[in-house]
Amino acid sequence: MLELQRFIQAGSTSVSNLLMTYYRQLGMSEQEMILYLQLLMDEKEGKSFPDMTVIASRMGITLQEAYSLIETLINKKIIKLETQPDSSGKQTDYYDLTTVYTTLQEVLVAAHQKNQVEQSQLDIRQLMHKFEQEFGRNLSSMERESITYWIYDDHYSVEIIELALKEAVLNQVYNIKYIDRILLSWERKNLRSKAQVLNELNHRKNQLRSQDKAEFTNEQAKNKPKIPLFNWLDNEGK
Incomplete structure (x- = not known):
């Protein structure tokens, strides 16, 4: 029971799950991560510039190795050595441990952008196929x-291009x-989303159905050729 009480009284050190997840992407080794956690624990106890001899002893490394790890963390922009005046106005050193989150944000943004580029390239390959x-x-x-020009210069989405391809196939035009x-016609009508295009296509189909119905009620309907689908080249979607 005494050991449990001591365990509870020792407190705990809180660290962001993002840091635990992405410390490798920050270029941190396990040993550097442990040192950072040691600094974090001491900071919580009010020691913003702790005795490195104590930390080295906890980690089972030499003092020189501990300072080498500190230098590495500074170079990797994980921590920063700063100075601030104490209560008497004397300048004192301290470790800023929040620097890691600025660096982490940069890493996450870069990773997100990389994923977007990779996904875009995959989408284009699938579209070509x-x-x-x-x-x-x-x-x-x-x-x-x-096709590449449509995406990067005209800024048509892949799903819009797929709809235009489908419309061409329905009309049995393969070029x-x-x-x-078709894409230009939709752009002129300011149809930018898949939902807008589908709504326009449904509207046009309803118009064609109404036209067919009217033709059948006309005495001359049987002499007129039926055009079931819209000819984009002749009318350009107007």
């Missing part, structure tokens, strides 16, 4: 360039120029 499947052949270099006209 879908075009080749629908066209029944390999894409030419110019066709690939056009990039036709799909480009």
Whole structure:
């Protein structure tokens, strides 16, 4: 019971789960992480510039090794050695342990951007593959360039391009120029999202159904050719 009481009275040291998860991405070794936790524990006890002899003893390393680890943590922007005046106005050293979170944020942002780039590249590869499947052949270099241009220069989303491809396939037109006209038509109508495009397509289908119904009620309907799908090249979506 005495040991349990001592354990409780010793308190605890709180550390962010993000740091525990990403310390490797920060370039920290296990030993550097342990040293950081030692500094964090001492800071909680009011020792912002602790005795490194004590920390070295806790970790089972030499004093020289401890100072070497401190220097490494400073170079990696995990901690920062600062000075501040004490109650008497004398400048005293202390370790700023919050520097790691600024560095961690930079690492996380960079990782997120990298993931976005990788996902974008994957989406484009899958999009190219879908075009080749629908066209029944390999894409030419110019066709690939056009698709890439839609994404990076015209800023069409992959899902919008897929809808345009689907519309072209429904019309049995398998060329990039036709799909480009579809995309341009949607852009002129300010259709930027998948939902907006689908709503427009449904609206057009309803119009065609109404037109077909009207033709069947007309005496001359049987002499008129039916056009079940919209011709984007002739009308450009207007």
